Amino acid sequence: MNQDALRELLGFYRDLGVKELYAPQSLPAPPLPGKTTIAAMPKEPPPLLPVLPSLAPEGDTMERIREDIGDCTRCRLHQGRNKIVFGSGNEKSPLVFVGEGPGADEDAQGLPFVGRAGQLLTQMIEGTAGKEGIPIKRSDVYICNVVKCRPPENRTPEPDEMQTCGQFLFRQLLVIQPMAICALGSTAAKALLGTRDGVMKLRGKWHRWREIPVMVTYHPSYLLRPYNQNAKREAWEDLKKVLHQVYD
């Protein structure tokens, strides 16, 4: 990576609110799933990714992240929240779903995706897995959000709120080290991939957050709108790819 690219990368982390960088990790880049054929293999070995600064303290744990979040007042979202929604599910899961932020039901219960969108997400995970012969339930995966407090009126999180809270999402992902991440909607895609591209452009293909493959798909709330039924079919396709990538 040249200096300009490195400067851009560090700027990206700074924009995400990352204030501390920990001991470096060397990250070789494995091939993206389903992409590499022998014929398409480059003659030269793929370059190693740069030595990326770690986003987490050494020996980080979910307990430590929870403790560091504490009774957070780092951004304005704390003012209207009832409960911090840290995440739920299997903390050792090979698959993590990342949503945008808690809604009213999640804020009341302190758990992610427990409202209508959450019910659809559960159906999507368990229905697709069942049809594909993959024996997993929702409780086998890990589910969390970019921001951990409910934005007022369920508005989209502001960039500074995503920056402030994003550091905790990144630490969760680094602790879990899943085999794949499924980004639900454009806020999660933006936080993980640093792109302004929309879901329609990003979905269905593999991307990467650090070395971890990322599949972007539609947010379940979007799929609940009756005029987005075509997107539902596409989301099931995306989910199939993710599940086979992780569980085959």
Ligand code: URA
């Ligand atoms: N929408 C999200 O993005 N996350 C939740 O937890 C619930 C709804």
